[in-house]
Amino acid sequence: MLGLLVWWQVYAHLELAAKLLTYDVFRLPVGAHLSSAVEFFVYEVPKVLMLLVLVVFGVGILRTYFTPEHTRRVLAGKREVVGNVLAASLGTVTPFCSCSAVPLFIGFLKSGVPLGVTFSFLIAAPMVNEVALVMLFGLFGPTVAGIYLASGLGIAILAGWTIGKLRMEGQVEPWVYEVEVGESIEEHPTWAQRVEAGRKAVPEIVGKVWLYVILGIAVGAGIHGFVPTGLMAQYLGAKAWWSVPIAVVLGVPMYSNAAGIVPVVQALLGKGAALGSSLAFMMSVIALSLPEMVILRKVLRPRLIATFIVVVALGIIAVGYLFNAILPSAGGN
Amino acid sequence: MKLQILGTGCAKCKTLTQNTESAVRELGVDASIEKVEDIAAIMKFGVMSTPALVVDGKVAFSGKVASSEEIKGILEGAK
Secondary structure, three states, X not given: OHHHHHHHHHHHOHHHHHHHHHHHHOOOOOXXXXXXXXXXXXXXXXXXHHHHHHHHHHHHHHHOOOOHHHHHHHHOOOOOOHHHHHHHHHHHHOXXXXXXXXXXXXXXXXXXXXXXXXXXXXXXXXXXXXXXXXXXXXXXXXXXXXXXXXXXXXXXHHHHHHHHHOOOHHHEOOHHHHOOOOOOOOOOOOHHHHHHHHHHHHHHHHHHHHHHHHHXXXXXXXXXXXXOOOOOHHHHOOOOOOHHHHHHHHHOOOOOOHHHHHHXXXXXXXXXXXXXXXXXXXXXXXXXXXXXXXXXXXXXXXXXXXXXXXXXXXXXXXXXXXXXXXXXXXXXX | OEEEEEOOOOHHHHXXXXXXXXXXXXXXXXXXXXXXXXXXXXXXXXXXXXXXEEEOOEEEEEXXXXXXXXXXXXXXXXX
8 A cells, every 4th residue: 555655656756856856866867869868768768667567567467367167167068259359358467377378278179169269369368468558658648558459359359259160170180179177276365465466477477577668768859859851751651551560460470578579669650650450460460479389389289270360360451441540540659 | 106297397396396306305305306397297287387297196276486485284184
């Protein structure tokens, strides 16, 4: 409680502190490019890091309620549509690591979660990521963060629903249906243990991504203070129809976590790439990764993997075109 | 005491193995540590998120990398 109060006090005074530091401590001239870049940097770095700490802490606590066992119980036997919506939403908060994609997949299917609903979960889990959400919110504001959240959920729901409609149960490796799944234990942690889990998540996650955050903001500061060159506008601008598919195709072989890709998105936007194309690139990198496909090959036949890639890629392309059309000049600074 | 670490060989599983080894060493208990990497064997324990620690055939926890201190507590309780 006290911690939250201190957090809020510091957070509320960041903008003032950044101004003091830039103009009174560093004595930079008001109105110069360099001053505005420095002010942006010294304000944004603590702001985004503080938001990240708070969100990671909160999500860490939340995740103790949404264990995979709990999610599976909620989803078992659910009809399509409702199941897809629930699965995508739960995918955003259930702790997930691509290394346990296979046991999770088997555990879901064997307890009666429909194939398409399972896919909604598997697509949403890496695609909608709290670190990416905080970074987009901090660097581009609530609109871009909201678009990312809504379109990520939308793709997971629709792609999972489509895979369900295609009736591809026969494309799951037959041994999956024969595996014996033991009874799971459900843990019921105390409130203190939940808070402890949140507290442990902070150094674990923030410790991994802080460098990318600073890097991203440094790039942003450079763009903020100096004139963007518009280099990318020609290739990834809203007017070039091929920009969205190219962004998606480029993103598939690239494998990065969400925190590492946001600085790249910022650079793309700053150089004149369109918002839809940039988001499509980012989603393609984090949602369609070759290592995960290799892992999933153990349980899925190639045809189902190919369908999965195509359906998700089409969803991302649709999102890219949609936002290029309605927000052609959004993003950038 | 028979300890089994369930995991498909990711980085987290290796950390958990190391933490378990040091917990066993520091407590000086007589325990065997076995790594279980086969998916079907992992599923038999009802575990969906790896890594997990199994003590004498019972799942102690899953989906997290416990510190060696936490593991010591679990091992003391299981003695």
